[in-house]
Amino acid sequence: xxxxxxxxxxxMLIAASCAPKNETERKVDELLSRMTLREKVGQMNQLSxxxxxxxxxxxxxxxxxxxxxxxxxxxxxQKAAVEQxxxxxxxxxxxxxxxxxxxxxxIPLGQAATFDPAIVEQGARISAIExxxxxxxxxxxxxxxxxxxxxxxxxxxxxxxxxxxxxxxGVAMVKGYQGADLSDPTAMAACxxxxxxxxxAEGGRDYNSTMISERSxxxxxxxxxxxxxxxxxxxxxxxFNEIDGIPSTGNRWLxxxxxxxxxxxxxxxxxxxxxxxxxxxxxxxxxxxxxAEQAINAGVDMDMMSYGFIQYVExxxxxxxxxxxxxxxxxxxxxxxxxxxxxxENPYVDETLSAKVDYAPEHLAAAKQAAxxxxxxxxxxxxxxxxxxxxxxxxxxxxxxxxxxxxxxxxFDGQKEYTVTPLAALREEYDVIWEPGLEYSRDKxxxxxxxxxxxxxxxxxxxxFVGEEAILSGEAHSLSDLNLQGAQSELIAxxxxxxxxxxxxxxxxxPLTIERDxxxxxAMLYSFHPGTMGGPALADLIKGKAVPSGxxxxxxLRDAGQAPFYYNHNNTGRPCNGTETLLEDxxxxxxxxxLGCTSYYLDTGYGPLFPFGYGLxxxxxxxxxxxxxxxxxxxDDVLRVNFTLRNTGKYEATExxxxxxxxxxxxxxxxxKELKRFQRVSLAPGESRTVTFELPxxxxxxxxxxxxxxxxxxxxxxxxxxxxxxGDAVEFVVE
Ligand code: BGC
Numbered sequence: 001x002x003x004x005x006x007x008x009x010x011x012m013l014i015a016a017s018c019a020p021k022n023e024t025e026r027k028v029d030e031l032l033s034r035m036t037l038r039e040k041v042g043q044m045n046q047l048s049x050x051x052x053x054x055x056x057x058x059x060x061x062x063x064x065x066x067x068x069x070x071x072x073x074x075x076x077x078q079k080a081a082v083e084q085x086x087x088x089x090x091x092x093x094x095x096x097x098x099x100x101x102x103x104x105x106x107i108p109l110g111q112a113a114t115f116d117p118a119i120v121e122q123g124a125r126i127s128a129i130e131x132x133x134x135x136x137x138x139x140x141x142x143x144x145x146x147x148x149x150x151x152x153x154x155x156x157x158x159x160x161x162x163x164x165x166x167x168x169x170g171v172a173m174v175k176g177y178q179g180a181d182l183s184d185p186t187a188m189a190a191c192x193x194x195x196x197x198x199x200x201a202e203g204g205r206d207y208n209s210t211m212i213s214e215r216s217x218x219x220x221x222x223x224x225x226x227x228x229x230x231x232x233x234x235x236x237x238x239x240f241n242e243i244d245g246i247p248s249t250g251n252r253w254l255x256x257x258x259x260x261x262x263x264x265x266x267x268x269x270x271x272x273x274x275x276x277x278x279x280x281x282x283x284x285x286x287x288x289x290x291x292a293e294q295a296i297n298a299g300v301d302m303d304m305m306s307y308g309f310i311q312y313v314e315x316x317x318x319x320x321x322x323x324x325x326x327x328x329x330x331x332x333x334x335x336x337x338x339x340x341x342x343x344x345e346n347p348y349v350d351e352t353l354s355a356k357v358d359y360a361p362e363h364l365a366a367a368k369q370a371a372x373x374x375x376x377x378x379x380x381x382x383x384x385x386x387x388x389x390x391x392x393x394x395x396x397x398x399x400x401x402x403x404x405x406x407x408x409x410x411x412f413d414g415q416k417e418y419t420v421t422p423l424a425a426l427r428e429e430y431d432v433i434w435e436p437g438l439e440y441s442r443d444k445x446x447x448x449x450x451x452x453x454x455x456x457x458x459x460x461x462x463x464x465f466v467g468e469e470a471i472l473s474g475e476a477h478s479l480s481d482l483n484l485q486g487a488q489s490e491l492i493a494x495x496x497x498x499x500x501x502x503x504x505x506x507x508x509x510x511p512l513t514i515e516r517d518x519x520x521x522x523a524m525l526y527s528f529h530p531g532t533m534g535g536p537a538l539a540d541l542i543k544g545k546a547v548p549s550g551x552x553x554x555x556x557l558r559d560a561g562q563a564p565f566y567y568n569h570n571n572t573g574r575p576c577n578g579t580e581t582l583l584e585d586x587x588x589x590x591x592x593x594x595l596g597c598t599s600y601y602l603d604t605g606y607g608p609l610f611p612f613g614y615g616l617x618x619x620x621x622x623x624x625x626x627x628x629x630x631x632x633x634x635x636d637d638v639l640r641v642n643f644t645l646r647n648t649g650k651y652e653a654t655e656x657x658x659x660x661x662x663x664x665x666x667x668x669x670x671x672x673k674e675l676k677r678f679q680r681v682s683l684a685p686g687e688s689r690t691v692t693f694e695l696p697x698x699x700x701x702x703x704x705x706x707x708x709x710x711x712x713x714x715x716x717x718x719x720x721x722x723x724x725x726x727g728d729a730v731e732f733v734v735e
Pocket of ligand 1: 096140193272273475
């Protein structure tokens with residue numbers, strides 16, 4: 001297998017070096033041959049702004065702009081670049097279109113909870129259609145940072161803790177943004193970010209250092225980047241963090257050896273916002289000039305907002321610190337993208353287009369469906385949900401009517417006037433008594449609580465909308481306490497005192513620690529920030545017009561002190577065996593023993609509150625024990641596992657069936673479980689279906705003790721279940 005790979009690799013290299021240049025490459029070469037060094041550096045410079053950049057554009061000193069979404073301003077800057085600069089090279093217009101442009105979809109973490117790559121791809125396509133209508137042809141998305149610590153505010157922007165789910169969601173987004181062909185005017189170049197390890201920030205504190213081994217980079221943090229690079233992602237962004245002392249923006253091993261030489265990726269690399277300049281604060285660069293030298297030599301093509309390239313590259317070239325070859329490499333990658341996007345032929349945006357495209361009914365319908373699928377039912381005592389019989393309901397809580405907040409983080413261009421809140425949507429379904437209780441999520445003013453409780457007594461049921469304001473998650477919004485902020489938990493407890501069924505809906509940017517709140521409600525729906533159409537989606541779920549099908553993309557903790565905690569961890573030498581001694585079990589003046597002798601906390605015990613992959617339905621499902629077509633397989637075989645899934649409840653519903661595998665003994669310790677496949681299966685009440693998962697044995701490969709990517713023969717276990725903590729193991733052997 002190894003020899004075959006080497007031969008294949010060699011053949012590909014020879015093919016690449018002998019390949020005739022395509023039309024785009026010829027155009028790039030021709031243009032490059034006419035450029036001065038100053039013009040080349042101009043292309044490598046990305047600046048934030050709009051109309052005020054006209055002069056720089058006319059001088060050819062800016063290759064890309066970000067943060068301008070006004071079509072007339074964009075056209076003005078473009079006109080200066082195309083009609084006034086010496087070579088007329090168009091500007092590449094970029095924006096953080098993270099989970100929708102105007103029509104806002106659930107935050108990426110919520111989208112991951114759908115376990116539905118098709119709806120995620122559709123959302124990205126719609127985002128591209130709307131953003132390109134305003135002139136944006138490049139988005140800084142998807143964020144692929146595996147994140148295992150909910151204290152990190154940016155967990156909102158990614159797909160959570162699992163590398164395989166991350167791959168599926170990342171590839172779906174890239175396909176959706178870029179469409180079939182980048183030259184299509186509705187295609188928006190994707191930017192896979194942040195390369196790499198940003199989600200492993202120590203303590204969940206944003207921008208913090210990371211210490212990730214090469215093996216763990218390769219097994220956990222690289223896969224989504226590699227898969228999306230192979231899927232054709234046009235650009236990549238470096239990350240703010242350093243790994244083992246090397247900031248990513250200056251990491252030649254990452255940006256050249258791995259990305260270019262190993263993966264053969266030929267897209268364009270941009271820094272994160274001033275991440276080149278920040279290498280000074282890291283203590284890695286002496287000054288801005290040094291940081292520019294290090295970033296370019298490490299493999300960066302474009303500088304976002306450090307101003308270091310535009311100021312110092314000419315000097316650096318003159319001094320021989322940066323070669324013109326490196327500069328040509330960078331400019332080639334930038335020009336190639338501009339040609340591929342068709343910017344030379346069509347630099348301008350039709351200024352009347354966005355009004356026709358934004359918030360189109362089919363966009364809103366897709367956003368609603370994504371929000372329906374992203375909500376996770378965490379608890380439903382006595383089948384309180386759906387509230388299909390209630391007539392009068394109390395609606396309360398700071399997130400019930402917060403059109404801006406429910407869009408979540410990184411929703412710059414979504415207009416709150418178009419957001420439909422749960423309050424508005426529920427009014428279409430019920431007689432609603434509306435008592436906000438709290439004005440915003442951090443509000444501690446309990447003066448209206450008595451009124452809320454009295455209102456709950458008059459209603460058939462109460463629905464309490466709590467969570468986080470949009471500003472509490474996203475970049476630079478780490479938290480050390482993950483309980484509901486302000487007096488929200490007290491509000492839930494107060495409502496519960498009325499003795500009516502209580503439904504809690506949490507709209508948040510991260511997994512919060514909601515154990516104490518579960519005790520005070522009958523049902524809980526966790527919707528993350530659901531976006532523009534969150535209200536109608538949640539109203540449908542509450543009323544029973546739709547059935548929850550979302551599953552947790554991150555482990556939910558009992559207490560923030562458990563973080564980081566993820567299902568696919570390696571085993572310790574003292575795995576927990578269910579016999580933990582807890583604080584209350586310890587006698588006073590106990591002898592000095594190693595209590596329980598396993599890896600857990602005395603206060604919170606071992607387990608999480610809810611495991612990865614968890615989520616209930618209004619219906620119920622039964623899995624038959626999975627049957628393998630073959631229990632002994634070779635490395636080139638495909639493992640086929642069949643199982644019967646039955647809808648044993650009363651509702652037509654969708655279950656996300658999940659396949660997990662464990663490699664029992666490896667040359668290095670292997671995770672206790674790893675997600676390898678999932679599928680959404682919709683069944684009518686009483687219906688059962690035999691479902692097959694196919695998994696090429698090659699996908700059991702990992703970076704082993706010799707840092708080789710191989711399947712190691714031996715014994716394996718697999719589980720097919722509705723979450724990462726259920727199911728009976730089935731064994732198989734790879735020879
Ligand atoms: C963020 C990136 C983002 C960039 C441009 C940075 O602060 O880390 O994710 O794309 O800003 O807005």
